[in-house]
Amino acid sequence: MADRIAFQGALGAYSHEACAEARPDFDPLPCDTFEDVVAAVREGRAALAMLPVENSTYGRVADIHRLLPESGLHIVGEAFLRVRIALMGLPGARLEDIARVRAHLVLIPQARAFLHARGIRAEAAADSAGAAAELLARGDPAEGVLASRLAAETHGLQVLAEDIEDHGHNTTRFLVMAPAPAAPEAGAGPVKTTFVFRVRNIPAALYKAMGGFATNGVNMTKLESYMIDGSFQATQFYADIEGHPADPPVARALEELGYFTDHLAVLGVYPADPDHFDGGHARERAGREAPRP
Structure with a gap:
């Protein structure tokens, strides 16, 4: 069994995507809160934690800097994820049939121009990847979700449009954390x-x-x-x-x-x-x- 890497959010979240890109050999372990992510590593249920610390659009992730010194974990790597927004719907849905989308509150303004041009109404959801799972359960062909492509693949939805964000610079920096330090040798690289x-x-x-x-x-x-x-x-x-x-x-x-x-x-x-x-x-x-x- 592969080691696990814990992250905050549902399967298909951008933090899950960061895990898949940075540590593809690790199985993802979704957690409800950042504190749960830390606890999963401290208790041995995961070998690593993936924690977002800052975003190029929204700045510092709230409360994460308070958590890091108290976590008992050590930073062993960093990862940068370009936030790409996809609009997804039920299998067989068409973009012209989508009347409303749901997404985390921070994603909606980033795709405002795309949504406005198509007259699509946006509603806030607690979690974008969670909204993808809920859409499949509700089965509403007029509803879509803004999330990562990974969320569509994870929850069996169909991507109707990709890279719909208004600006192409939105990037999140993550820290990879472990129970023990793993400092590289001096002079071994950046x-x-x-x-x-x-x-x-x-x-x-x-x-x-x-x-x-x-x-x-x-x-x-x-x-x-x-x-x-x-x-x-x-x-x-x-x-x-x-x-x-x-x-x-x-x-x-x-x-x-x-x-x-x-x-x-x-x-x-x-x-x-x-x-x-x-x-x-x-x-x-x-x-x-x-x-x-």
């Missing part, structure tokens, strides 16, 4: 390090804490803050950087960070997705460092 920290209560602590990354040339790709325990006085920061803690520049930057923090925890050191690594900074550095003619 690596990211994710950590959380709290700065000491001294003037300009955050500015000083970040200075080590700038002076050592370490690219910080994400820095976000959130309150702890509902207190305006307790703020934790979540950060992603490019590089391995064993790399001298990263080691120096983390050492300097430690002087200005009263809490620092590394959540994972993991291979970076090569298609989304660096964002052009390497090319910029190469251009600056190239010899002048």
Whole structure:
């Protein structure tokens, strides 16, 4: 029996699609909540967890940054999924017969132009993949669902239109998490390090804490803050950087960070997705460092 990878949502959800693309040798384990995903791994019912952390259109996934440090799991990989929206109906249905569609609330605005042009009314559903399963049960030929192609294949529906999103840039970043760390060797390839920290209560602590990354040339790709325990006085920061803690520049930057923090925890050191690594900074550095003619 193959190992299982847990995700939040029903079979056919975009998180399921991320699992299928990033870890095709693992069997998917659908869970109701993010907390259930973490529990499935901690209890040994799944070997890995697939958790969404941010979306290029909607930003940070709510509450996920609070969950990660408390999960007891370690980040062992990342995955990016381009969100492609398909309109599906019952087998034998025609696009011109669809009068209304159901989908998760965040999907509907992304296909607004397509729906408006065809006079199709949209209704919010708790879950797009779940709406696909419900459509098959209801058997209404005038109803459709907006979801992934995988949802149609999973629930026996017919894809009537594909790639109907208004814009082609919507992408979700996922983190793959496991009970134990699995850091790659330093120098083995592009690596990211994710950590959380709290700065000491001294003037300009955050500015000083970040200075080590700038002076050592370490690219910080994400820095976000959130309150702890509902207190305006307790703020934790979540950060992603490019590089391995064993790399001298990263080691120096983390050492300097430690002087200005009263809490620092590394959540994972993991291979970076090569298609989304660096964002052009390497090319910029190469251009600056190239010899002048």
